[in-house]
Amino acid sequence: MAKPRAQRELAQNLLKKQGIMRLLELREAGVTAATMSRMERAGEVIRLSRGVYQLPDADLDPNHSLAEAAKRVPKGIVCLVSALAFHGLTDQLPPKVWMAIGPKDWAPQRSGAGIRIVRFTDSLLREGIETHVIEGVSVKVFGVAKTVADCFRHRGKVGLSVAIEGLQEALRQRKATPAEIARQAEKGGVSTVVRPYLEALTANA
Structure with a gap:
């Protein structure tokens, strides 16, 4: 030693x-x-x-909280409102980092760093993952289309207005196509919920 x-x-x-x-x-x-x-x-x-x-003099990235959360929950994937914010699809800055983990994965008991855990099924946990390096840390984040579909799937937690805002911004900024969002909505079992909003927004485009 x-x-x-x-x-x-x-x-x-x-x-x-x-x-x-x-x-x-x-x-x-x-x-x-x-x-x-x-x-x-x-x-x-x-x-x-x-x-x-x-280190005390480390340069803090605007997404510092995501890097910290990734270290605290190694199997976690940034999801829902935190993923929307990361992709620039909402003006909301969630007070806690939303992290998706599997049904049986370990979760911190006391989220001192401000982490909100959401459990996803194993199949939905494997879909649409991107890896970004923040402050030297590899952080897994769900992609745009997957995040939008997940927000509709968890609209009871995040609010329907947040899900609609994410959908509008994803289409307006052309960060996901209607087909990509529809595909992720179908995989997440919310295609019937998303379809009317998707059709209305694309009809007005």
């Missing part, structure tokens, strides 16, 4: 490269939990949430 000073330098170099890291990742690289605690007390690192660290 490397000496504490060497561990501190290793931790700083790793965090400079990767932006945000979990304690598990740091420990696998040879940095102990005790070293991270000492660095936190000395102000050399910031503990964003339990077991998640970042």
Whole structure:
């Protein structure tokens, strides 16, 4: 095991490269939990949430909360209102990051970083995933067409007006075609809900 000073330098170099890291990742690289605690007390690192660290002078991306959420919920995929906001399809800034996980996946019990968990079936969890790098972190986000369909599927949670806004903006900004949205709506079992809005918006185009 490397000496504490060497561990501190290793931790700083790793965090400079990767932006945000979990304690598990740091420990696998040879940095102990005790070293991270000492660095936190000395102000050399910031503990964003339990077991998640970042350098204090790190440049924060506008989507910083998504990177932090991805570290806290490694199997999670950014979804619903948070995915709409990421794609520029709503003016809403959700106070919590909406994350989709599988029916049996682990979820943090206390979402100190502001995470709202939504459980998706395994088949719907595999559809339309994009990967974006935010502050050095690989963040999985559902694509535009999938997100719009999901908002209609979860309209009871996000509100029908939010789902309609997402649909309007996706078409207006040409970030998804009507066919792509219709296909995702069918896969999500909401084609009969989405179709009237889709037809009305495309008829007016």
